[in-house]
Amino acid sequence: MKITRSLAAMTAAGAALALGACGTQSGSGSGSDGDGDDTGSGASITWDMWAGSESDIEALEAQLAIAQEENPDLDISLQHAPWNDYFTKLTTNLASGNVACVTSMNGQRLSGYHEAFMPLGEEELATAGIDPADFTEGSLDIMSYDGELYGIPYDVAAMLVYYNKDMFADAGVPEPAAGWTFEDFDAALDGLGTDGTAFGMGMGEFQWMALPIAHAGVQPVDESGALDLTNPAFLEASEWYASIAADGHGSLPPSASDTGWGEQEYQAGNVAMAVDGTWNASSYLNNEAGFAAGMVDIPSVDGERLGLVLGSGYGISADCENPEAALQVLGSLVGEAAQDQIASSGRSYPARISSQPLYFESLDEGVQDEVQAAFEAVFTGLEGQRSTDDWAQVNESIQPNLVTVYTGQSTMTDVLEQTQSQFGD
Amino acid sequence: MTATGASAAPLRRGQSRLRRIESRQALGFISPALAGLTVFTIAPVILSIVMSLYDWPAWGDRTFVGGGNYVDLFTRHPDFWPSLRNSAIFTLLFVPMNLAVSLTLALLLSPRIKGRAVFRVLFFIPVVTPMVANVLVWKMLLQPNGLFNGLSTSMFGIELPSFLSHPQWAMVMVVVMSVWQGMGYNMLIFCAALEQLPEPVLEAARIDGAKGWRMFSRITLPLLSPAIFFTTVMTMITSMQVFAQPQLLTGGGPGNATIPIVMFIYDQAFTFQQMGLAAAAAWILFAIIIGLTALQFSAQKRWVHYEV
Secondary structure, three states: OHHHHHHHHHHHHHHHHHHHOOOOEEEOOOOOOOOOOOOOOOOEEEEEEEOOOHHHHHHHHHHHHHHHHHOOOOEEEEEEEOHHHHHHHHHHHHHOOOOOOEEEEEHHHHHHHHHHEOOOOHHHHHHHOOOHHHEOOOHHHHHEEOOEEOEEEEEEEOEEEEEEHHHHHHHOOOOOOOOOEHHHHHHHHHHHOOOOOOEEOOOOHHHHHHHHHHHHOOOOEOOOOOEOOOOHHHHHHHHHHHHHHHOOOEEOOOOOOOOOHHHHHHHOOOOOEEEEEHHHHHHHHOOOOOOOEEEEEOOEEOOEOOEEEEEEEEEEEOOOOOHHHHHHHHHHHOOHHHHHHHHHHOOOOEOEHHHHHHHHHOOOHHHHHHHHHHHHHHOOOEEEOOOOOOHHHHHHHHHHHHHHHHOOOOOHHHHHHHHHHHHOO | OOOOHHHHHHHHHHHHHHHHHHHHHHHHHHHHHHHHHHHHHHHHHHHHHHHHOEEOEOOOOOEEOOOHHHHHHHHOOOOHHHHHHHHHHHHHHHHHHHHHHHHHHHHHHOOOOOOHHHHHHHHHHHHHOOHHHHHHHHHHHHOOOOHHHHHHHHHHOOOOOOHHHOHHHHHHHHHHHHHHHHHHHHHHHHHHHHHOOOHHHHHHHHHOOOOHHHHHHHHHHHHHHHHHHHHHHHHHHHHHOOOHHHHHHOOOOOOOOOOOHHHHHHHHHHHOOEHHHHHHHHHHHHHHHHHHHHHHHHHHHHHOOOOO
16 A cells, blocks of 8 residues: 555656646746735746747846846746747636736737736826836837727837839839839839739738728728728728739739748748738848848828738736736836847837837848838828727638639638628627 | 365455455556546546537636537538538548558558568658648649649649649648558558468469459458458548648638638637537537447448458
8 A cells, every 4th residue: 555655646746747847937936827926025927928939038038137127026937938829828828817917918919818908097007117108109009909908018010011122123113112102012013024923912910901901091890899891992902902913913822821921922032022010120131032122111092001000018917916016027028128128139129119219220230221211101100900809710710711812713802701791790 | 276165265255355455456556547537538528528518718708508509510600511521521532542552552562572661661751750741841842833833834834723722622632642641551551461361261262263353352352351441440530530731731721621620620719719619519520430430330240351
């Protein structure tokens, strides 16, 4: 029996060790998951964030060090997962009631997760030491849902048209300039030819939707928050977008599993233009294919351009037991020092206005002015993205059907009408 | 060992005491396995039955809906029937092709040819190569600027269809890639079965003049029928559970042309966070697999020959 008992004890100890080793955690914290258990001085706060590589983790640890220095009485630890796994892990954590007090959230996905976050009113912002005026105009919309603020953005982003200067020069087509129109865009497509190398067709959410939204001047979700994919203006603009493929200008995704098709084709130097977010600006400038990359804002209709402000931020989980300490950590993570660190590393364009010049200074001198001009053009007159509770599902549902549209097996109208009837009210 | 009548009773008592101790010890030894089975198999199975009867979001309030999820799947969900259809098409194409190819390979490799072990290893390599790597290679072969189309246009001037973005071709290519990937496994089973064929029966048949196709269809195939039955059942089960190939090769598209039922379950649970609906679909899949397997077992009496 002694043997049985010791065997059972060893099994239990082994299981505890194995289960305990499942999380990925680093930083200065004690490693406790139960953040917010303590109150006041010495409270432990966990910060949950996505990170895909060693350099990502190093950058996050530098920010953690800043937050720790600013809050010496708190015990802050970092928990991370790769971007592709982050939301699955977050969903699992939510299901098991184990969400980190400071949780990172992508603005486009907030609608599906807003219930998991604590609304931030004036009192909470004061506790975190945050003045909304310090952040890019409209950027708080990124972390807002239904008029309620659920987090503070750490970066802002917008969609751009990236172009290959070498291919434009070879085709003898003038390069686009800030403030260009859709007529200019169509003329550029015609000049670049119909061999499928003019434009990389988008598969991702805003990689395809940004142009139809700007063309139509409406978002596919109306002001009341209802899905509006079949808005006649949006339908017409989406059909125009599909015609880029039909006319032979577009490089078509060979499979529905190529979710980043347009951007990949652009980065490989196979197409002259593609739509992608500002977050990829520095990686496109330093592309491995070796072409000269340019960027310009989304075209306008008669000078009127509807662009959306995108980005990510940090929120406080709704069931955090020590929201006050978590707010202090949040204040530090979007504070001046941490934002300066994000900007000067060139990793993303910070939401805090005073840190933004550092982003351009981090780029090669030769491209600084051009990137700054493009960013200044694209970050004016933006509006917040509206979304429904099941916005992520709507996009997941549209994506595999885009291939059938681009290859002419179905029409954009059919796909959008079908999605509207499935997810609309 | 002998025992007198007088000592038989104490011996039995001793034996039963020993048996009790031994069974307790045995229970102690298997308890970690039992605990694992309970925590990781029995409990999730029971939970998934309960889950399938609820509107069960990933988090938030859960409400009891009874058979509502099942009704929803069969009557309202736009992707459920197509995913069942896709799984059925995949199974109907994949199982016969897989068996035919792997049996042919086994027959070609069964004579004592030189270097057959090398060929066996070569054909088995795709089985043990990670699926992601296999799919990447096939994607490079199949896409419009890939190897197949490049060869076809440069050598014959013929433009091949865009295999992975065409609804019918996409399913065909998922099947072809899966057959290439999985043929080595069944080939090994058939190779082993071919080596175990009873030599006296084969020799008697040869003496009687059987050879070629007649030898194969009348003697070899019936002798192989237990192996064929085993591989048919196992291949059918795995093909009803196909997931990785369409997920990685075609993303379930174009449209919903290649979404199999398991991918549908995955999407409902982890993309759309409808755990209840996913659990109900999983139980429907379980019922279909059990039904098909039972059908195969009942039909085996007609064509499987265990006795020599």
